[in-house]
Amino acid sequence: MSERAINFSAGPCTLPLSVLTEAQAEFVDFGGLGMSLVEMSHRSKAYQGVQDDATRLAREVFEAPDDFDVLFLGGGATLQFAMVAMNLLGDGRKGAYVNSGAWGGKALDDATHHGDVYAAWDGAESGYSRMPADAELVLQPDTRYLHITSNETIGGIRYAEFPDVGVQLVGDMSSDYMSRPVPWERFDIIYGGAQKNLGPAGVDITFIRRSILAQTNRDLAAYLRYDIHAAKGSMYNTPPVFSIYMVGKVLAWMRDNGGLAGMEEAAAAKAGMIYEALDASDGFYRSPVEVASRSHMNVVFRLPSEELEQRFVAEAADQNMLNLKGHRDVGGIRASIYNAMPRHGVEALVEFMGDFQTAHG
Numbered sequence: 519m520s521e522r523a524i525n526f527s528a529g530p531c532t533l534p535l536s537v538l539t540e541a542q543a544e545f546v547d548f549g550g551l552g553m554s555l556v557e558m559s560h561r562s563k564a565y566q567g568v569q570d571d572a573t574r575l576a577r578e579v580f581e582a583p584d585d586f587d588v589l590f591l592g593g594g595a596t597l598q599f600a601m602v603a604m605n606l607l608g609d610g611r612k613g614a615y616v617n618s619g620a621w622g623g624k625a626l627d628d629a630t631h632h633g634d635v636y637a638a639w640d641g642a643e644s645g646y647s648r649m650p651a652d653a654e655l656v657l658q659p660d661t662r663y664l665h666i667t668s669n670e671t672i673g674g675i676r677y678a679e680f681p682d683v684g685v686q687l688v689g690d691m692s693s694d695y696m697s698r699p700v701p702w703e704r705f706d707i708i709y710g711g712a713q714k715n716l717g718p719a720g721v722d723i724t725f726i727r728r729s730i731l732a733q734t735n736r737d738l739a740a741y742l743r744y745d746i747h748a749a750k751g752s753m754y755n756t757p758p759v760f761s762i763y764m765v766g767k768v769l770a771w772m773r774d775n776g777g778l779a780g781m782e783e784a785a786a787a788k789a790g791m792i793y794e795a796l797d798a799s800d801g802f803y804r805s806p807v808e809v810a811s812r813s814h815m816n817v818v819f820r821l822p823s824e825e826l827e828q829r830f831v832a833e834a835a836d837q838n839m840l841n842l843k844g845h846r847d848v849g850g851i852r853a854s855i856y857n858a859m860p861r862h863g864v865e866a867l868v869e870f871m872g873d874f875q876t877a878h879g
């Protein structure tokens with residue numbers, strides 16, 4: 519094999535090498551059954567075992583209480599933007615949204631088509647450089663839920679502490695999924711696409727509080743109803759079998775590498791190394807985000823000029839460090855360092871940052 523890239527892609531993104539090689543070994547002949555997993559009925563005993571394992575591990579790794587159901591759904595996190603509002607706002611109550619950036623804004627935009635929703639806070643004024651304090655949220659009467667984006671993948675900001683405002687939370691955790699413990703009692707729904715921390719694209723994982731399933735809107739197409747997916751064990755229609763299989767393997771890797779506490783500690787250490795390098799660079803590298811909201815998953819920074827930024831990306835690529843270009847909407851540099859990014863990858867980046875500054879600073 520060619521040398522494995524140090525891949526800072528924002529998603530889909532790097533996965534543990536052991537997971538890839540295991541999947542490769544199993545791909546053509548799954549479990550000695552003479553066929554690949556992707557050739558099997560999703561109703562087969564072998565596949566049911568795969569999905570049951572992934573469900574059990576998702577619960578275990580994320581330390582989810584028993585009164586939450588785990589759903590594997592198509593449509594990515596994006597479909598959840600609509601499904602949350604469709605299912606929860608049928609009764610005339612309102613959905614509150616924290617517009618913390620690109621993803622929080624999209625969640626709000628999509629929800630406007632399906633219910634009475636409003637921005638409880640808008641980060642535009644502060645350039646989406648931080649998450650709000652609870653006291654800044656303006657909540658209206660009859661608010662059913664507060665939707666948050668735990669980590670803004672493009673802006674590079676995260677909630678260090680989750681809101682505690684007396685309204686149940688719905689959280690899009692796509693880009694820091696299962697990288698830290700959550701206060702489950704404050705949440706009714708947590709969802710996210712798998713393709714950042716948990717596996718390949720093609721599947722969303724939604725945790726939903728079982729007790730709210732009795733009140734969700736029924737006047738929807740079957741696929742859009744949480745209660746049906748829950749009743750059918752995420753087998754209402756054909757689930758994305760290969761993605762779920764891969765997620766199961768990544769979850770087992772996470773369990774074997776310290777679980778949630780291990781992921782949290784590793785993420786803080788990796789992100790800390792890069793932020794330390796930024797802070798020690800005498801302003802050569804600048805972070806546009808406020809310190810208290812710094813993401814542990816997507817570290818964004820600027821150099822003195824766009825020309826130097828282009829050079830930085832190109833010279834890093836020469837050293838096998840790929841996909842460091844910031845999102846096209848905001849520019850700059852973005853190093854995405856999800857759970858599977860090895861520590862040595864971050865060490866290589868920090869060393870390169872020092873060399874680059876010496877050469878061009």
Ligand SMILES: *Cc1c(COP(=O)(O)O)cnc(C)c1O
Nearest residue numbers: 594595596621671690692693711
């Ligand atoms: C990537 C991402 C999404 C979109 O996920 P899809 O699976 O592509 O729909 C939504 N929210 C956040 C925070 C993301 O990082």
